[in-house]
Amino acid sequence: MLLFTPGPTPVPESIRLAMAEPTLHHRTPEFEAIFEETRKELFKLLNTDEVVMLATSGTGAMEAAVINLCHNTLLNVNAGKFGERFGKIAKANGLKNVELKYEWNTPTSVVDVLKALEENPSIDAIAIQISESAGGLRHPVEEIAKAVKALRPEVMIIADGITAIGVEKIDVSNMDAVLAGSQKALMLPPGLAILGLSNAAIEKIGEGKGYYLNLASEIKKQRQNTTAYTAATTLTIGLNAILKEIDADGGLNKLYKQTAARALATRGALEALGLHSYPSSPALSMTTIDDENAHEIRSILKKDYEVNVAGGQDHLKGKIFRINQMGLIKTYESAWVVNAVELALAKLDRRAYDGTANKVFNELYFAQMEK
Numbered sequence: 397m398l399l400f401t402p403g404p405t406p407v408p409e410s411i412r413l414a415m416a417e418p419t420l421h422h423r424t425p426e427f428e429a430i431f432e433e434t435r436k437e438l439f440k441l442l443n444t445d446e447v448v449m450l451a452t453s454g455t456g457a458m459e460a461a462v463i464n465l466c467h468n469t470l471l472n473v474n475a476g477k478f479g480e481r482f483g484k485i486a487k488a489n490g491l492k493n494v495e496l497k498y499e500w501n502t503p504t505s506v507v508d509v510l511k512a513l514e515e516n517p518s519i520d521a522i523a524i525q526i527s528e529s530a531g532g533l534r535h536p537v538e539e540i541a542k543a544v545k546a547l548r549p550e551v552m553i554i555a556d557g558i559t560a561i562g563v564e565k566i567d568v569s570n571m572d573a574v575l576a577g578s579q580k581a582l583m584l585p586p587g588l589a590i591l592g593l594s595n596a597a598i599e600k601i602g603e604g605k606g607y608y609l610n611l612a613s614e615i616k617k618q619r620q621n622t623t624a625y626t627a628a629t630t631l632t633i634g635l636n637a638i639l640k641e642i643d644a645d646g647g648l649n650k651l652y653k654q655t656a657a658r659a660l661a662t663r664g665a666l667e668a669l670g671l672h673s674y675p676s677s678p679a680l681s682m683t684t685i686d687d688e689n690a691h692e693i694r695s696i697l698k699k700d701y702e703v704n705v706a707g708g709q710d711h712l713k714g715k716i717f718r719i720n721q722m723g724l725i726k727t728y729e730s731a732w733v734v735n736a737v738e739l740a741l742a743k744l745d746r747r748a749y750d751g752t753a754n755k756v757f758n759e760l761y762f763a764q765m766e767k
């Protein structure tokens with residue numbers, strides 16, 4: 397079965413093997429050396445002033461960022477399940493919360509965010525997804541961060557990059573916290589989250605908030621290449637291995653180029669079949685199609701072509717399907733996926749099979765890669 401869900405993503409065999417070595421104790425020079433190397437790689441990946449690894453799923457990093465960087469009112473952008481989650485985290489922690497809500501195919505805008513800031517002077521942090529995975533939507537986070545910092549530099553910008561870091565190069569210069577998670581673009585099993593932090597964020601964190609998710613204690617320890625509590629040793633070894641593998645494979649820029657080419661080629665191929673791309677501003681992390689036969693298409697892909705793509709949640713259940721673009725994906729696998737979608741449409745008597753998807757995919761992919 398080809399796993400083409402936008403998280404979890406397949407873990408490459410070399411990484412699974414790296415994680416199969418005997419368990420290391422976390423308070424040893426051997427592990428600390430791996431931790432140090434991994435930190436160095438993460439600085440290259442995130443381009444932030446500080447980085448912290450946490451033994452938690454992505455939601456733990458979201459909560460860590462919110463409780464440590466928001467002390468009054470959180471503005472969250474809700475254009476999907478993950479944006480909605482930021483608001484729930486704020487409320488669960490006794491913070492005030494203002495929400496900007498959109499349909500799951502619609503990005504927010506600089507204008508809307510600045511208006512909300514003006515109307516609510518107590519907002520001291522903004523939380524937003526770079527790529528909102530619920531609908532495969534890209535928010536203009538860089539522009540928003542820039543505009544907010546120009547107006548109210550003390551407002552913290554929390555950017556959830558769990559399906560963006562490792563997918564495309566992000567300009568983090570106006571962001572205070574940038575989040576990544578192991579089981580999406582980093583091709584690892586779930587359980588490790590990463591936060592990149594700005595110096596302004598570190599200043600605001602001060603003594604930190606919370607206990608397990610207190611970022612001040614983690615920053616202090618991690619600067620010494622250790623962790624406040626037991627490190628996720630095996631996942632850290634896996635992260636070290638995958639970041640080295642990306643380097644060995646030509647580096648991050650090559651990965652970003654391939655990912656963008658594959659995402660554009662997949663979307664183009666499916667549109668050539670008459671299918672419709674759901675988000676008005678698609679993220680590169682996944683290709684999301686809304687279709688009345690979304691459920692049937694997914695079933696045929698799984699049953700007849702051994703391809704597992706994701707569906708939708710909540711009101712989009714049975715209405716969309718999402719094809720992963722994150723990670724080191726073989727180009728021929730993506731070509732197989734779009735071809736399988738074309739075959740599924742033929743089985744549903746939607747259109748006769750003529751190889752269009754595969755042809756368009758290859759044309760667009762190689763044209764992009766030759767640029």
Ligand SMILES: *Cc1c(COP(=O)(O)O)cnc(C)c1O
Binds near residue numbers: 455478528556577
């Ligand atoms: C997956 C995901 C998360 C975190 O989810 P976990 O299940 O806690 O790892 C957060 N934000 C986005 C955009 C995601 O795709």
